[in-house]
Amino acid sequence: MxxxxxxxxxxxxxxxxxxxxxxxxxxxxxxxxxxxxxxxxxxxxxxxxxxxxxxxxxxxxxxxxxxxxxxxxxxxxxxxxxxxxxxxxxxxxxxxxxxxxxxxxxxTDGTGFMQSLDDENLDIRGKKMTLAGAGGAGTAIAIQAALDGVKEISIFNLKDAHWEQAKKNVATINAQTKCKATLHSLDEQDKYRSEIAASAIYCDATGVGMKPLQDQSLITDPSFFRQDMIVFDTVYAPRETKLMQIAKKAGVKHVFNGLGMxxxxxxxxxxxxxxxxxxxxxxxxxxxxxxxx
CATH class of the missing domain: 3.40.50.10860 (Leucine Dehydrogenase, chain A, domain 1)
Incomplete structure (x- = not known):
């Protein structure tokens, strides 16, 4: 150097x-x-x-x-x-x-996310995704996934500073792509569980799990997940987040941090x-x- x-x-x-x-x-x-x-x-x-x-x-x-x-x-x-x-x-x-x-x-966040799944020979096109977060990374992932052919996206966010952006993301996806997007509050835990259960992939694009929140996860119950789904955390420091630990407890086969993205x-x-x-x-x-x- x-x-x-x-x-x-x-x-x-x-x-x-x-x-x-x-x-x-x-x-x-x-x-x-x-x-x-x-x-x-x-x-x-x-x-x-x-x-x-x-x-x-x-x-x-x-x-x-x-x-x-x-x-x-x-x-x-x-x-x-x-x-x-x-x-x-x-x-x-x-x-x-x-x-x-x-x-x-x-x-380049959205295309990076999709390419990282392709690198693992995982294809979510034509399938349903549940996504937490509507900040910069969450927005890029949602819109790129919709453009690339994901069939349906359920977006969850707190009613915080990113709520209006989440509403815009849903409107943009529904108006400009063939994907169906819906928005829900993270406070709706029953809906959160049911949408994840119906999805091929759950992606957390929030900062939860990254320092200083490294001991936290939006999901604490392993029963939210199925073994045959994908769980993707955009955080990569720590390498194994709390969310990833919970997904592995549920026996999820495909669990990733954000390094590939x-x-x-x-x-x-x-x-x-x-x-x-x-x-x-x-x-x-x-x-x-x-x-x-």
């Missing part, structure tokens, strides 16, 4: 809070090194308060761009110059590309910044070997 850094090194960032747990710097810096690219990827603790200054710094410092994660994926939109059509539809951004001072926002969304961001294909097999081996420690 040190030998690669010089006066011509191009900086790419990751702006979120909390973020020191992220595997993205490991992923991108090893990919740069593998391909001999003179880039460096650093993580920055950035809250909504610091976000405007951080986005200005992309232009000021001549950074190539940045990843954006919670809690900034929606707050960043007014600070950008342009949006990719998918990001505009989703209403959230996880990748910024700087072209000579013009900042364009993209979303992170890898695939990162590969797309890598291409946007460098024009090169990430060495996905190499990075997959590196990340998942680390995950097993």
């Amino acid at each position: 040190v030998e690669r850094l010089d006066g011509h090194t191009i900086l790419i960032g990751l702006m979120a809070y909390p973020i020191r747990h992220s595997m993205s710097p490991t992923m991108h810096n090893n990919a740069f090194a593998k391909l001999g690219l003179n880039y460096a990827y650093l993580a920055f603790d950035v809250t909504n308060k610091e976000l405007p200054g951080a986005i200005d710094a992309i232009r000021t410092l001549g950074m190539r761009g940045s990843n954006i994660s919670m809690p900034n994926k929606q707050k960043v939109i007014p600070l950008l110059d342009k949006l990719d059509p998918a990001a505009e539809m989703v209403g959230a951004v996880n990748t910024i590309v700087n072209d000579n001072g013009v900042l364009t926002g993209y979303t 992170m890898l695939e969304q990162g590969a797309q961001a890598f291409k946007l910044w460098t024009g090169e294909d990430m060495p996905v097999d190499y990075i997959h081996e590196l990340l998942f070997a680390d995950a097993s420690k």
